[in-house]
Amino acid sequence: QKEVEQDPGPLSVPEGAIVSLNCTYSNSAFQYFMWYRQYSRKGPELLMYTYSSGNKEDGRFTAQVDKSSKYISLFIRDSQPSDSATYLCAIRGNFNKFYFGSGTKLNVKP
């Protein structure tokens, strides 16, 4: 079983929609959770960082961690064409290990 699982999509939504991106993970001891946005031919850009459980909001973005279900989510409100990118979830494990989802490709149509 992989440490982190992410639906690769692609996901296509109309402009203004609410987008929900999700990952599941295997180890209940994980504490640090990240979401990245990656545009084509660029490096991943850190969007959200959450320690332990709960919600964190930053503008149109909300990150949610449900440790009981081992489920992490990123919500994008009022999605824009500029949000079209690949979104990666990541988790920090022990011994400086980071585990990554495979990425979900999002397309927001004008």
Place this chain on the structure above:
Amino acid sequence: DVKVTQSSRYLVKRTGEKVFLECVQDMDHENMFWYRQDPGLGLRLIYFSYDVKMKEKGDIPEGYSVSREKKERFSLILESASTNQTSMYLCASSLLQVGELFFGEGSRLTVL
């Protein structure tokens, strides 16, 4: 603003050439990492370093070496480039035991 800087965004090299990829971070992070990213294979760890002159093999170290002479700088070396090393190379850094991972802009290497 936190910064991981990779010196070359795009490189084209010939088979057998020696290739150096440089990475510098300005966050005083102990950890530095080199990943490669390929379609369908995701991010794969090549090497990481948790201190100056220290290095640990990742999942795919074959054909690569690294150098960390200063805390802020981590170099990836391809001793003899091969076509199967054509890829996007990503440098990243983090604090030693806690916190998030920051990536550079990436270096896209093509080996002909």
